[in-house]
Amino acid sequence: MDLPGKPARIVISGYTAAGKTTHARLLARELGWRYVGMSTVMHELLGVTGQAQEWEAGFDARRAADVGIDRLADEQMTEFVAGQEHVVVDAWLQPWLQPAGSSVNVWFESDHRSRAMKCAVSFLRNGEQRSVAASSELVAAKDLFSREQFARLYGISFSYSPEVFDLRCENSGFIRTPTLDDSDRGIRDFQEVLMRDVENLLADRPS
Secondary structure (H helix, E strand, O other): OOOOOOOOEEEEEEOOOOOHHHHHHHHHHHHOOEEEEHHHHHHHHHOOOOHHHHHOHHHHHHHHHOOHHHHHHHHHHHHHHHOOOOEEEEOOOHHHHOOOOOOEEEEEEOOHHHHHHHHHHHHHHOOOOOOHHHHHHHHHHHHHHHHHHHHHHHOOOOOOOOOOOOEEEEOOOOOOOOOHHHHHHHHHHHHHHHHHHHHHHHHHOOO
């Protein structure tokens, strides 16, 4: 999709396990745009080789002990995105860090239980078993870390704000059970909603 005069950048944010990475990748593919994710940048800075390692306590502990890691990651992402067009970005803080009006900012809203089930399915995809209860504790810890870290770094209240975001997409309830089949179905169903809403937003956005 090419819409002359419209910002050719979409930035997706939201809490852990809201579906940002999965749907940012799918959205980029459907639009024919490039995808870039903050996880890749953070993995390189921390020497992490797999997404599963993000769930380990040491991952966030290192970030908390040295906030310069997050600052450097944000600087690298901001600099990179500024020189790109036709790109979908999956990054926690970019909607706040990008110049106003330079991107279409999308917030993924997803309730805690839905995200706990998505977390459990993520472990399944990596060949591991993790209960929804255990996944819920992981998600809660990640939420707390994100709020504290981003407030400490930039004084940002990490949550949906209509002043920051152009679109708020509800991603709760699309997965009913923590199974691969149900997750795949939920991904397909939400992607249809997301694609429709993004296309409508881009088409209506003033040139």
